[in-house]
Amino acid sequence: MIGDGISLGDVVRTRKGHPCGGDTWTVIRVGADIKIRCTTCGRIVMMDRETFLKRRKATVSHAQQPDEQQKGEMRNE
Numbered sequence: 001m002i003g004d005g006i007s008l009g010d011v012v013r014t015r016k017g018h019p020c021g022g023d024t025w026t027v028i029r030v031g032a033d034i035k036i037r038c039t040t041c042g043r044i045v046m047m048d049r050e051t052f053l054k055r056r057k058a059t060v061s062h063a064q065q066p067d068e069q070q071k072g073e074m075r076n077e
């Protein structure tokens with residue numbers, strides 16, 4: 001995790017809902033820009049990381065992180 005807690009597949013709630021009435025979004029791209037898809041109408045919105053963090057109110061569910069297990073197994077020999 002990079003520190004701001006954005007992971008691909010996360011479902012987030014924004015402060016301001018979408019005009020369609022939904023207010024939850026799935027993160028479908030994480031990079032210099034963040035792409036989120038409205039879980040209600042399927043519309044995709046792209047914004048920069050800073051804007052996304054300002055709009056995000058809560059993370060509803062975190063994506064499954066298969067690399068969590070690998071971290072536990074990491075060790076120095």
Ligand SMILES: [Zn+2]
Pocket residue numbers: 018019020021022038039040041042043
């Ligand atoms: Zn929508």
